Amino acid sequence: MKTHTLLMPLDMHLHLRDGVMLETVAPLSSYSFSGALVMPNLVPPVITLEAVVAYKHRINHAIGKLDDPDEEALMADDCFEPYMSLFYQNYTRAFLSTVKDEIVAIKLYPAGITTNSEGGVKSFDLDAMRPTLEAMSDLGIVLSVHGETDGFVMDREAEFMSIYEMLAVNFPKLKIVMEHITTKAAVEMLERYENLFATITAHHLLITLDDVAGGMLRPHLFCKPIAKRPEDREALLHVALEAHPKVMFGSDSAPHPQHKKEACGCAAGVFTAPIALQLLCELFDKHGKLENLQAFISDNAQNIYGLCPEFKEVVLSNRPFLVPEKYGDVIPMFAGEHIGWTIESVN
Ligand code: NCD
Ligand code: ZN
16 A cells, blocks of 8 residues: 655635535535635625634634634634635725735636626726735735636636736736636746746546536536646646646635536536545556645645645545545535545544
């Protein structure tokens, strides 16, 4: 049996939702990850300091880590840091100064492009956005971007490259993360602009559009951005397996209740949080690149975001793991199937 140890795994793009769903999914991430960048696309979106603080408190409560010092006696021995984000709007510098210690990023969604993004950006009017982006740049707040246009679904990400280019050139000191990249075009952008970085999901390293819709339609693999062509997946695999210093793992684990996925009008999102580390070990091992997984899963993100996560050690082995059919009301990727690696212990 082969084992592999990962230190302080980070998930730099995670949907934790709220309410009952939060209670179901948050412990699944806090078990094996040291921290995660939590997406702000709640209903309504997270746009105020009060909302950020309250959401963080609800997350800490859901993972058994209570952030009120008076409640310290009840605190579980669970070290997981929810790195918070705000939903992009044009904000004032004064507001951003007050919120900057509570967040690490602001997430920009083009309006209506994905789940709960209706309040996103309608047009990329640089003059209107400049004060916000300049203030973010000065305050060291990362701009995290869902980079898709409203064009033809397979071309949306590639079409968005000119917007990334415009942002990168106009705000050279602003760190911009191209979230959940799915194309060769996005991979190529990493070399072109110093201030562009990227997250890559586990599912986009594993599947193409064929897996989603090439045979029977598989709703649990349907997400935004949609999985693309084999050559796109190859380009993603290349930078992930090499642990290119500008790429980091972001699961984009996006839980929806079963009835919203197995429906006429399937919600976008693949739920991978509880199996992400196992899938990545299996994938990196298959390619003889296990030694690079530490950088992809944590070190690169620590460098890019300037994070110092608390110690956590996850030991995995290549013993097969049977993925549960369901977690609460959510069907995970590979539900009911065996995957190659198992989490043996977390310390
Ligand atoms: C995400 C969600 O459900 O919140 N869905 C998805 O398909 N990835 C939103 C997003 O990141 O696009
Ligand atoms: Zn997402």
